[in-house]
Amino acid sequence: MATSRFTPAERGRQMASPRPKTRDSKDTLCRNILIYGKCRYENQGCAFNHDQNKADSFENSMKKSLNVDSPAFTPAQLQSGTKKFTFSSQTVNATPFTPKGGAQDGDVSGGGVFNPAAIREFTPQVPQNYDLHATGTTNGVTPEASGSVHDPFFAMSSMAQTLPAAQYNPYAEDQNHLAAAGGSYYTSQTGYTAPMQPLQYHLYAPTGPYKQDLTPYQRQPHDFFLREDIREELHKKADATRQVLPNSQLPTVSNHYHSLVPLDTPRSGANFFGNYVSWVYKATSKKNGHTYCLRRLQGLRLNNVESVRGIQSWKRISNGNVVSVIECFTSRDFSDNSLVFIHNYHPLSKTLAEHHFNTAQGSRYTRQFSVPESILWSYICQICNALKAIHAEKLAARCIDASKVILTDKNRVRLGGCAILDVLDYESTQPLVDMQQEDFIQLGRLILSIGTNTPALGSPQTVIPQSALEQFGRTYSVELRERVIWLLSRPSPQETAQKNILELACGLSSHFVDCFDTSLHAQDEVNSNLMRELENGRIARLVMKLGTINERPEFDNDPSWSENGERYQLKLFRDYVFHQVDSSGHPVLDLGHMISSLNKLDAGIDERIHLASRDNQTVFVVSYKELKKMVANCFNELAKPHGKQASRGF
Numbered sequence: 001m002a003t004s005r006f007t008p009a010e011r012g013r014q015m016a017s018p019r020p021k022t023r024d025s026k027d028t029l030c031r032n033i034l035i036y037g038k039c040r041y042e043n044q045g046c047a048f049n050h051d052q053n054k055a056d057s058f059e060n061s062m063k064k065s066l067n068v069d070s071p072a073f074t075p076a077q078l079q080s081g082t083k084k085f086t087f088s089s090q091t092v093n094a095t096p097f098t099p100k101g102g103a104q105d106g107d108v109s110g111g112g113v114f115n116p117a118a119i120r121e122f123t124p125q126v127p128q129n130y131d132l133h134a135t136g137t138t139n140g141v142t143p144e145a146s147g148s149v150h151d152p153f154f155a156m157s158s159m160a161q162t163l164p165a166a167q168y169n170p171y172a173e174d175q176n177h178l179a180a181a182g183g184s185y186y187t188s189q190t191g192y193t194a195p196m197q198p199l200q201y202h203l204y205a206p207t208g209p210y211k212q213d214l215t216p217y218q219r220q221p222h223d224f225f226l227r228e229d230i231r232e233e234l235h236k237k238a239d240a241t242r243q244v245l246p247n248s249q250l251p252t253v254s255n256h257y258h259s260l261v262p263l264d265t266p267r268s269g270a271n272f273f274g275n276y277v278s279w280v281y282k283a284t285s286k287k288n289g290h291t292y293c294l295r296r297l298q299g300l301r302l303n304n305v306e307s308v309r310g311i312q313s314w315k316r317i318s319n320g321n322v323v324s325v326i327e328c329f330t331s332r333d334f335s336d337n338s339l340v341f342i343h344n345y346h347p348l349s350k351t352l353a354e355h356h357f358n359t360a361q362g363s364r365y366t367r368q369f370s371v372p373e374s375i376l377w378s379y380i381c382q383i384c385n386a387l388k389a390i391h392a393e394k395l396a397a398r399c400i401d402a403s404k405v406i407l408t409d410k411n412r413v414r415l416g417g418c419a420i421l422d423v424l425d426y427e428s429t430q431p432l433v434d435m436q437q438e439d440f441i442q443l444g445r446l447i448l449s450i451g452t453n454t455p456a457l458g459s460p461q462t463v464i465p466q467s468a469l470e471q472f473g474r475t476y477s478v479e480l481r482e483r484v485i486w487l488l489s490r491p492s493p494q495e496t497a498q499k500n501i502l503e504l505a506c507g508l509s510s511h512f513v514d515c516f517d518t519s520l521h522a523q524d525e526v527n528s529n530l531m532r533e534l535e536n537g538r539i540a541r542l543v544m545k546l547g548t549i550n551e552r553p554e555f556d557n558d559p560s561w562s563e564n565g566e567r568y569q570l571k572l573f574r575d576y577v578f579h580q581v582d583s584s585g586h587p588v589l590d591l592g593h594m595i596s597s598l599n600k601l602d603a604g605i606d607e608r609i610h611l612a613s614r615d616n617q618t619v620f621v622v623s624y625k626e627l628k629k630m631v632a633n634c635f636n637e638l639a640k641p642h643g644k645q646a647s648r649g650f
């Protein structure tokens with residue numbers, strides 16, 4: 001209960017009416033006069049002053065210091081003219097307030113009048129040659145070339161030097177962050193374009209070559225971090241997912257998808273979807289913030305709105321080799337009639353056509369490499385897996401084409417563009433069995449076209465010449481050739497037996513085992529990478545704990561808390577780990593020393609180290625075990641006053 005906080009005496013005081021003292025009441029302007037202009041109790045015993053012209057009445061009331069007995073709140077404008085405010089001598093001597101942003105110009109404080117025009121407008125520094133796909137270095141410029149110094153391990157100072165003045169802070173919880181992450185949608189809402197920040201992919205890259213022939217106990221910085229290529233690839237994928245086009249001409253929002261970024265280039269004439277031009281964009285959903293792939297078929301008016309229902313069965317398919325179908329809708333947001341399909345987005349994926357039939361094809365300088373047989377078997381197995389799920393749902397894929405199968409990871413393929421032809425051909429009377437049989441033929445064509453490096457063979461309009469099969473047979477095993485011929489064969493009208501997906505799967509059993517083994521190896525690798533990062537997480541927490549203790553300006557009203565007792569030894573330990581110098585006074589930036597010291601601290605081993613003060617006057621010999629205890633004691637001391645909440649996460 002709220003009243004229980006007061007003592008009986010206090011409660012009595014609370015309950016008593018806060019009457020003004022009689023001595024002052026005759027000088028105090030009645031608040032009814034102030035509020036209503038008159039007081040109906042004026043002649044009925046009201047003790048306050050009712051004469052507004054009584055010149056000193058206000059001054060008298062204002063001169064009294066404000067306290068709970070103050071009779072009434074007086075708005076500031078009523079005081080003007082009657083009371084001149086004065087500042088204390090201290091306030092007069094105070095330095096005038098200078099807004100930080102304008103301080104460089106000097107005219108803001110100097111002029112006395114704040115002039116917003118005098119402050120230079122903030123211009124985001126967007127690097128012109130920002131190339132999302134640049135490898136190894138940012139914008140294709142090495143740190144040395146850009147004039148920045150490359151830190152051997154962390155490269156943080158080089159980053160600071162190359163960054164534009166207004167840094168993008170991914171952790172800022174303001175609109176700028178949204179603008180950066182949400183792109184044009186938020187840009188249009190806030191009118192502010194967040195500066196795009198190219199990632200420094202070489203950041204944290206350990207220097208020097210990696211020695212493979214080390215004995216198990218000898219470890220290098222490489223052993224403690226995610227492998228360079230994996231880290232870089234993941235960064236690029238994250239970067240691609242967050243990429244925005246601030247000044248694009250695309251609609252701000254289509255349905256509930258915003259921040260559209262095109263993923264392909266326009267193609268005139270017929271394509272996989274007949275005469276409809278298809279556009280692929282990356283877009284972000286307003287509903288859940290996830291990124292999706294938005295495929296728009298331009299200038300398509302649906303005759304039957306029911307046809308959109310054709311995707312319902314597709315939504316049920318969850319398979320590792322099928323790009324999941326999310327939804328389909330018609331849209332006029334692109335200033336025409338468009339049909340839009342939403343699929344899951346797989347950053348930086350390539351179509352098999354882009355991957356295998358490169359643009360330099362046909363050039364006399366390009367040597368044609370045949371695709372390894374194991375990769376072709378892997379494609380067949382993966383697409384077989386996709387077809388098994390699709391056929392089981394009584395559907396047909398109808399999109400096994402080099403331009404619609406996307407490569408989302410190393411040798412990992414997924415059928416993109418599913419469900420589209422089902423919506424377009426909603427009223428088609430072609431039996432499902434025929435369409436499923438067509439899937440086998442499309443798969444055979446795809447493998448043949450990749451194996452012979454002939455894109456045209458993938459198209460159903462092209463008749464497959466015998467020479468193509470012969471060429472294929474010369475490069476690959478008989479088994480693969482036979483399998484492709486089986487896939488391409490059409491049962492004659494007399495034959496009742498149709499090809500069946502389970503029959504294909506059984507025929508591929510030994511190759512499925514290979515795929516399974518490869519996938520287990522990949523999983524092992526992912527796990528071991530995860531384990532490395534797990535160890536790094538422990539070190540990061542330890543560094544954070546030390547950071548909360550070292551150089552703390554004050555704790556528990558003690559300004560020298562961090563300099564005394566155990567904290568002093570921890571400060572010297574910090575110097576021992578991070579601030580070592582060589583005989584000529586140059587910093588020793590030995591990542592191995594830092595990691596091993598922190599790991600020893602984490603483990604609390606018995607090894608003793610020698611900690612010397614900066615002036616070499618004090619020396620401690622302590623074990624990591626003792627240091628670990630000190631860290632725990634000091635950190636617990638810090639966490640104590642605020643309860644468990646304060647140390648959450650450590």
Ligand SMILES: Nc1ncnc2c1ncn2[C@@H]1O[C@H](COP(=O)(O)OP(=O)(O)OP(=O)(O)O)[C@@H](O)[C@H]1O
Nearest residue numbers: 263264271272280293344345346349350351403416
């Ligand atoms: N689900 C997806 N996630 C991420 N990127 C995708 C996805 N689907 C397609 N892409 C990418 O979009 C780009 C264009 O795809 P699209 O299917 O239009 O290929 P295309 O060769 O342009 O075919 P078309 O002849 O039909 O235009 C390709 O680079 C592809 O990798």
